[in-house]
Each structure stands twice: as structure tokens, then as C-alpha cells.
Amino acid sequence: MRRDIFQAVADPTRRAIIALIALQAMTPNAIAENFNTTRQAVSKHLRILTECELVKQEQKGREIYYSLEIDKMKEIDKWIEQFRKIWETRFNQLDQVLATIKKNKK
Amino acid sequence: MRRDIFQAVADPTRRAIIALIALQAMTPNAIAENFNTTRQAVSKHLRILTECELVKQEQKGREIYYSLEIDKMKEIDKWIEQFRKIWETRFNQLDQVLATIKKNKK
DNA sequence: TATTTGCGAAACCGAAAAGTTGCATATATA
DNA sequence: TATATATGCAACTTTTCGGTTTCGCAAATA
Incomplete structure (x- = not known):
């Protein structure tokens, strides 16, 4: 049982559940109505989400x-941050290159 | 074969590989030296990462x-964004509550 | 009180994933 | 040219995962 947040989010149904209950709390039956699976399957997903504290x-x-448990989602955001830094840096570099080209054209 | 970016990132070894090659390109052998697995296992991870265009x-x-392929990481960021909006809204609401308390104290 | 409803847990099954082993291929190097 | 090195790929095995079925329990309802 790995049960970390990235593994929890890997399943598309679980991502859909997360999005569904992000704004209002729902019962397993109500959640299951939105999918083509049984309530038990949803229940299993909810258990996994609960185990890694993504859901209360x-x-x-x-x-x-x-x-x-929205705060838990920040952990993913935190991991992404290191890469965001990289692509923002590269964007700024590209920006400078473009500015230089523009300058030289004048 | 699901092969979507979330499933790719679910594996801790693959996350480590991603972080490793984020700043400089590396060969499979060099990458494998950083882990307790065989070169072939790393090679397989690289294939998966290549298939979902996370790696070139x-x-x-x-x-x-x-x-x-740093741009591909933005897809995760994009998914997180909807939740970032939620927690930022809640933070602002909390901020307002605190401001109100402070105001009433005066 | 008897029945219905909402739920979780366990047992089971098939599919997919992760790792290992062995092999083929291409590029270096002696 | 013969050998060593870097790599990918396919076959196989073990483990994990997602789903279904069945069951039991507690709360609501007739």
C-alpha cells in the first residue's frame, strides 16, 4: 500500500471525485450517481482518499x-513549484532574447 | 496503457528522475546510478515518460x-489551479474575518 | 417490530504495472 | 577486425490495482 497523494491522484475517477466534492460535501451514493461505477467502487476510492488525508x-x-481537505492539495502544488521556477526563468530569458532582437532591428 | 501524465508522476522513482533531469540532460546509465534499481528498470521508466511526452x-x-519537457509539467499545474483558486479565496475570507475582529477590538 | 436504506469491509477476479533476465543493435575503442 | 560499452526491446514473473459481489451493521421508516 503506497497511499501517497500522487498515487491517489493518478486515477481519473478519483480526480473527478476530488473536483466534485471540492466545493460541497457529498455522500457516497450521491457521488456514485455521477459515475458509471457502483457505490462500493466509489467507497473504495473514498477510503484511499481518506487514508492519504485528501478527504474528510x-x-x-x-x-x-x-x-x-483542500490544504492537502497544496502538497502537489509545492512539488510543482520547483518546475514552475524553471519555466518562469526560461520565459524571462526568452523575453530578454525577444527584447534584444527588437532593439537590434531599430 | 493509460499513459497519462498523472499516472506517470504517480511513481516515486519517476518523480525522482524528473527532478534529476530537470536542469541538465542525462544518460540512462548516469540516471540509474542514482537509484537502487537496474538500468533496464530506469530505461522502462524513461520510456513511459517519453510516451507521455514528459521527456525528450x-x-x-x-x-x-x-x-x-518542462512545458508538459504545466498540465499538472493547470489542474491544480482550480484548487488554488479555492484555497486563495478561503484565505482571503479568513483574512477578512481577522480584519473584522481586529477592527471590533478597537 | 419488521423493512428499507446508507454505508463499510472482506473475498475474489481480471487487467495492468513494475521489475528482472536475456538478447539484439549500434557505436566506440584496442 | 575483435571487443567493450550504451542502449532499447521483448518475454516472463510478481505485485498491485480497480471493480464486482456478498455480507454485516446501524439508522431511518413503515
């Missing part, structure tokens, strides 16, 4: 509402 | 240099 539960009677 | 090759004699 709130029990209301016999219903359980799942919602996104 | 440059042949030099009998050596092949692999480097990161």
Missing part, C-alpha cells in the same frame, strides 16, 4: 458526507 | 541524453 468525513445520521 | 531524447553517438 462528517457523519450525519446514517449518511456520511465527504469533503475535500 | 537527444542522441549523441551511442549515448542518449534525456531531459525534461
Whole structure:
């Protein structure tokens, strides 16, 4: 069981679930209605998402509402940041090259 | 074969390879030296990364240099963006709440 | 109280993935 | 030219993953 956030996000259904519950909490049944799978399959995805703390539960009677733990998503953003730095640097360099060309044309 | 960028990035070894070749191109042998796996395993990872266009090759004699296709990483960033919006909004809301508390204290 | 509903957990299955081994090919080098 | 080196590719094995089915439990409802 690897259960890290990148592995959790690798599955397209789980990404869809994440997007679905990002703004409002939903029950497993309600979530499952949006997909071509059974409630149990969704339940399994939710367990994986819960295990890596991407999702939190709130029990209301016999219903359980799942919602996104948005802060956890920042971990992915944090990993991406190192690459963002690279492409921003390159963009600035390209920008300078273009500026130089423009200057020389005058 | 799913071969999408999220599945590619799910593997920790592949993430390490990506980080390794982000700044300078490297040969499979040189990359493999950084891990506890065989060259063939690394080669397989590189193939997967190449297939989803995260990595590009440059042949030099009998050596092949692999480097990161940084633009492709933007796809992950793009997906994260929708959530960044959410947490930034919440942060601003929290900020307002704090400002209001401060104001009322005066 | 009996039945329905919402849910998680375990057992099972088929497909896919990750790693290993062995081999083929092309480029260096002695 | 013979050998060593760098690499990719295919076959095979083991593990993991996603899904379904079945079950049990608790809460709602008739």
C-alpha cells in the first residue's frame, strides 16, 4: 500500500471525485450517481482518499458526507513549484532574447 | 496503457528522475546510478515518460541524453489551479474575518 | 417490530504495472 | 577486425490495482 497523494491522484475517477466534492460535501451514493461505477467502487476510492488525508468525513445520521481537505492539495502544488521556477526563468530569458532582437532591428 | 501524465508522476522513482533531469540532460546509465534499481528498470521508466511526452531524447553517438519537457509539467499545474483558486479565496475570507475582529477590538 | 436504506469491509477476479533476465543493435575503442 | 560499452526491446514473473459481489451493521421508516 503506497497511499501517497500522487498515487491517489493518478486515477481519473478519483480526480473527478476530488473536483466534485471540492466545493460541497457529498455522500457516497450521491457521488456514485455521477459515475458509471457502483457505490462500493466509489467507497473504495473514498477510503484511499481518506487514508492519504485528501478527504474528510462528517457523519450525519446514517449518511456520511465527504469533503475535500483542500490544504492537502497544496502538497502537489509545492512539488510543482520547483518546475514552475524553471519555466518562469526560461520565459524571462526568452523575453530578454525577444527584447534584444527588437532593439537590434531599430 | 493509460499513459497519462498523472499516472506517470504517480511513481516515486519517476518523480525522482524528473527532478534529476530537470536542469541538465542525462544518460540512462548516469540516471540509474542514482537509484537502487537496474538500468533496464530506469530505461522502462524513461520510456513511459517519453510516451507521455514528459521527456525528450537527444542522441549523441551511442549515448542518449534525456531531459525534461518542462512545458508538459504545466498540465499538472493547470489542474491544480482550480484548487488554488479555492484555497486563495478561503484565505482571503479568513483574512477578512481577522480584519473584522481586529477592527471590533478597537 | 419488521423493512428499507446508507454505508463499510472482506473475498475474489481480471487487467495492468513494475521489475528482472536475456538478447539484439549500434557505436566506440584496442 | 575483435571487443567493450550504451542502449532499447521483448518475454516472463510478481505485485498491485480497480471493480464486482456478498455480507454485516446501524439508522431511518413503515
